[in-house]
Amino acid sequence: MTMKQHWLYLPATRRKLWIAGIAVLVLTVIAELFIHPHAYFLIAEFFGFFAVYGFLSCVILVVIANLLGWLLKRKDDYYDD
Amino acid sequence: MISYFHPALILIIGGLILPLLQSTWRSLLALLLPLSALVAIWSVPDGSHYSISFLSYELEPYRVDKLSRLFITVFSITAFTGVLYCYKQASSKELSAALVYAGSAIGVTLAADLVTLFVFWEIMALASTLVVWSARTSTSWYAGMRYVLIHLLGGVILMGGIAAYSQETGSIVFTVMNLESMSAWLILTGFLLNTGAPPLSAWIADAYPESSFSGMVFLSAFTTKTAIYVLLRGYPGTELLIYIGLFMIFYGIIYALLENDMRRILAYSIVNQVGFMVCGIGIGTELALNGAAAHAFTHIIYKALLLMSAGAVLYMTGKRKCTDLGGLFQTMPVTCICGIIGALSISSFPLTSGFVSKSMMTQATADGQMLVVWLLLQAASAGVFLHAGIKFPWYVFFQQDSGLRPPEAPLNMRLAMIFFSILCILIGIVPGVLYQLLPYSMNYIPYTFDHVLVQLQLLLFSGLAFFVMLPWMQRTLTISLDIDWFYRKALPNVAQMIIRLLSVAGAYLGTGGQKITGIFSDYIMRLYGPHGALSREIQTGVVVLLVVLMLGLYLLFYLITI
Numbered sequence: 001m002t003m004k005q006h007w008l009y010l011p012a013t014r015r016k017l018w019i020a021g022i023a024v025l026v027l028t029v030i031a032e033l034f035i036h037p038h039a040y041f042l043i044a045e046f047f048g049f050f051a052v053y054g055f056l057s058c059v060i061l062v063v064i065a066n067l068l069g070w071l072l073k074r075k076d077d078y079y080d081d
Numbered sequence: 082m083i084s085y086f087h088p089a090l091i092l093i094i095g096g097l098i099l100p101l102l103q104s105t106w107r108s109l110l111a112l113l114l115p116l117s118a119l120v121a122i123w124s125v126p127d128g129s130h131y132s133i134s135f136l137s138y139e140l141e142p143y144r145v146d147k148l149s150r151l152f153i154t155v156f157s158i159t160a161f162t163g164v165l166y167c168y169k170q171a172s173s174k175e176l177s178a179a180l181v182y183a184g185s186a187i188g189v190t191l192a193a194d195l196v197t198l199f200v201f202w203e204i205m206a207l208a209s210t211l212v213v214w215s216a217r218t219s220t221s222w223y224a225g226m227r228y229v230l231i232h233l234l235g236g237v238i239l240m241g242g243i244a245a246y247s248q249e250t251g252s253i254v255f256t257v258m259n260l261e262s263m264s265a266w267l268i269l270t271g272f273l274l275n276t277g278a279p280p281l282s283a284w285i286a287d288a289y290p291e292s293s294f295s296g297m298v299f300l301s302a303f304t305t306k307t308a309i310y311v312l313l314r315g316y317p318g319t320e321l322l323i324y325i326g327l328f329m330i331f332y333g334i335i336y337a338l339l340e341n342d343m344r345r346i347l348a349y350s351i352v353n354q355v356g357f358m359v360c361g362i363g364i365g366t367e368l369a370l371n372g373a374a375a376h377a378f379t380h381i382i383y384k385a386l387l388l389m390s391a392g393a394v395l396y397m398t399g400k401r402k403c404t405d406l407g408g409l410f411q412t413m414p415v416t417c418i419c420g421i422i423g424a425l426s427i428s429s430f431p432l433t434s435g436f437v438s439k440s441m442m443t444q445a446t447a448d449g450q451m452l453v454v455w456l457l458l459q460a461a462s463a464g465v466f467l468h469a470g471i472k473f474p475w476y477v478f479f480q481q482d483s484g485l486r487p488p489e490a491p492l493n494m495r496l497a498m499i500f501f502s503i504l505c506i507l508i509g510i511v512p513g514v515l516y517q518l519l520p521y522s523m524n525y526i527p528y529t530f531d532h533v534l535v536q537l538q539l540l541l542f543s544g545l546a547f548f549v550m551l552p553w554m555q556r557t558l559t560i561s562l563d564i565d566w567f568y569r570k571a572l573p574n575v576a577q578m579i580i581r582l583l584s585v586a587g588a589y590l591g592t593g594g595q596k597i598t599g600i601f602s603d604y605i606m607r608l609y610g611p612h613g614a615l616s617r618e619i620q621t622g623v624v625v626l627l628v629v630l631m632l633g634l635y636l637l638f639y640l641i642t643i
Contacts, residue, residue: 005482006408006411006482008410008479009408009482021544021545021548024541025541025542025545028534028537028538028541029538031534032534032538035530035531035534036531037531037532037534037535038529038531040447040448040450040455041447041450041452041455043452043456048538049535050459050535050536050538050539050542051538051539051541051542052542053456053459053460053463053539054459054463054538054539054540054541054542054543054546055463055542055543055545055546057459057460057463057464057543058463058464058466058467058542058543058546058547058550059546059549059550060460061331061334061335061338061460061463061464061467061468062338062467062546062550062553062554063553064335065334065335065338065339066553068335068339068561069339069559069561071562072339072561072562072563073339073557073559073560073561073562074559074560074561074562075558075559075560076341076342076402076558076559076560078560079560079569079570
């Protein structure tokens, strides 16, 4: 098939998006130097707590889901008789 | 002065008249009915507006206060937008069922006594089943059967609770319950069943995605949210609800992560979002209750928006699986952008409606110094972005180009999506419009620099996790087992085994024994077999007739006693 690839799928665009994304991530962490979050709990006082916590939570959730997937996943016609 | 017209009856009677009309009038009426309900609820003052004596009880079917007005406002707006979304495409039966369904949800919300509440609760179960069946496929037929059985079970438990409650207290007034009596537990169980609480959470992801492309928009809005409403009224501050809510939150995330079907992903995320509300009700402070109510309001809108976006994709391509989709942003830009706005709202991004509602509940846990619950809610907020916020738009509209080039959705569908997108952002930017409708007055400011910053950190780094873990998120052609395995697989297998055992035993015992076991298995088949008395399939028409009869009787009774 000769379908013209959308510019969003070009490797160059993809690389630019990654760079822009990482720049934004770095900015949100650096911003914490200027805006000190109100910590309601001791644990949340660490610099960049929410960034680390958000990332780790997701990694853990994906790992748990994958482990459970071993046990729970069936072919999607499992219930079709 | 004539008594106020009951908004639930506007929708139910109007919905029943609908199929009798010509198509133009039908569309017009279907659009006008929810708007009239909205006008009706805003033109009456607070208080109880009718009282009907029934046996020795007083029925109060029309109690208005801030909480009920909040829910009815969002119910009628969603019914209107849902109709706008599908009035040209959906069958008249579906529109009719959807409006009766919306009306019954409003009826539950306005009921100040448990008997009226129960009547509307059951109409809601039947009408929503008709909406599930509206897809008119065999899968939707069976899914609808399982759905209605679960809800009738919930109805029986609720009825038992109400009967016991009226016996114990001599009253049927629906007010705050305490969990010291059996009846309060039964009523709580009946309510919780409709939220998708464990162990029976599977019906949401089983039935909803099988409805028509538009049916799921209605289904997501009413059943679970009326359950939230009755919990808010009956069981605020019940600690157990915190744990049930947390379970639902993580159940929804994990199952959605495993899922391949875009509509089932969104169905699991209903359980997840309702879990936040249940948890908020369990926390029980005024801020948390306001948060739960506000979250119900915003969630109905953004979830309907997400489902309209998914429904448009299903309508245009006929496909639901992430493995078949991708790259649709190129030819369905409006559907894509509206889907992304819904996805950002469900993820509580700043400037969207989810941000101003969910944060109240997390704030309430912080105020109460509930560290563990707070940590779990924050982790869950990150997880929402992961399983719904990015996963849905990414796999449907981006990822690898599937080569599908469907045209953009029809105009009425686009208008409905654009309207709800605007609402999501409007509430996100001007939260005051929502806050003034909440039951308790409060002084909560969602937009502080530090709150926006930590939320952005949490979400954006979850986004990073998504793309870093992308190989782990590889879509597979699978479903995930749930509790429904017991009634869809295990029990039928056990029944098969018993029949086989009996026939083997019969053969072994010779003719005499065969007769006995034959009689026995015949008897079982007669009662429980595919055409048995206890499992005969009820036809849609019969159910509709039953609903109509029930409504007719109700109305008659209403008119006699008024």
